Amino acid sequence: MTCNKKVLILGVASVQMDAILELKKMGYETHACAMAKDGPGADVVDYFIEINILDVEELVGYIKENQISVVYSVGSDLAIPVANLISERLNMPHFVSEETARICNNKDLMRQALGNDFNGNVNFQVIKSEEDKLNLEFPFIVKPADSQGQRGVVLVHNYDEYLESYRLAKKYSRSGLVIIEKYVSGPELSVNGYMVNGEIKYLIASDRETWPQFTGLIHKHIVPSDYINNNIENEIKEVIENACKKLQIENGPVYAQMKLEGEKPYIIEITPRLDGCHMWNLLNNYSGVNLLKLTFQHLLNNDTSELDKIYDEFNEGYVLEFICQEPNTKAKYKDYEKQIKESLSSFNYYKEDDMIRPVNGKYDKIGYFIYKK
Secondary structure, three states: OOOOOEEEEEOOOHHHHHHHHHHHHOOOEEEEEEOOOOOOHHHHOOEEEEOOOOOHHHHHHHHHHHOOOEEEOOOOOOHHHHHHHHHHHHOOOOOOOHHHHHHHHOHHHHHHHHOOOOOOOOOEEEEOOOOOOOOOOOOEEEEEOOOOOOOOOEEEOOHHHHHHHHHHHHHHOOOOOEEEEEOOOOOEEEEEEEEEOOEEEEEEEEEEEEOOOOOOOEEEEEEOOOOOOHHHHHHHHHHHHHHHHHHOOOOEEEEEEEEEEOOEEEEEEEEOOOOOOOHHHHHHHHHOOOHHHHHHHHHHHOOOHHHHHOOOOOOOOEEEEEEEEOOOOEOOOHHHHHHHHHOOEEEEOOOOOOEOOOOOOOOEEEEEEEEEO
16 A cells, blocks of 8 residues: 555654654654654654754744644643644644644643533542642542552642642642542543444453552553453443543544543543554554544544454453553563563563653653463
8 A cells, every 4th residue: 555645743753653653654744843763653664854843833844844744742741732633734634723732731631621510520639739728538649630550649748748748749740730639449440442433342441450569650551450340331432422422522533541440430631642652552452443543534634444353242252451660760661571572462662771751750661562361
């Protein structure tokens, strides 16, 4: 297949590399930009340019000069509002408005857009300063209003912990706002969905196993979920469907982090994009649908036929496990050599002994592998 369409991907992290490789398989010319050539996507893309992904004017200039057909990003809340702002301005294909993408990128705006009376929203409070009176009882979660990658997210049990965590979260918050949320004590889920003309056409929840010593930091994604029955599955679908209506997500991928309390699902985060954890790879093995391919076929050609490939009965269980290590240490993979060799697929973000760059600052992903449950 050959085609003259060109796609610009914002960012060069490993999830952007997935997108670039998929686009190249589909026959598209690939372009990517980032502040520095410091991610694996830069090594596989046809054309790389050093541009800050937040520099709208420079991006617009590059798009016009190179006759780019589509600008997009995978797994990045930071990049999606920029991609949609540019797409609206230049009348390029896009799934949601810049406003929707921006609301989902700001946890306070997302919570407010859903509303306190929304079934599945978590009680929350936006904090502007240390002097603000707290309306929630301990324990609760403290997080920056607008960061990603679990940066600055802490579970606190008392006021001293709160103050320390507030100051940390504020450092990671571009707006300076911090949000506190009621702690939901049950298991965590990742929910990957796909919307076509306002209807959920694909929805799979997976167990989100986190590192016990680091609140919210992902260790494994597991399908099928051990915690979901038919009632919970229907409740999750209803919550996601209603949230998408409120947030005006009518087409394209939708990704949500949720928690269960009993049989009641709560939205922790929801966003109109593919996840940042390579879940398309896991779910392709499990369900037969390649969400990454579907997203680009839909965006570029209005083709959603990939959804027809969904299995009548899903395969046996699968696990996507992350290899994590403390930042500012040298990457070590020797303990995982056997698992990687026997896995269905894997990728190391670094070479052996490369220095690990801080992302969440606590326990950063350095690779992943997928295997049967």
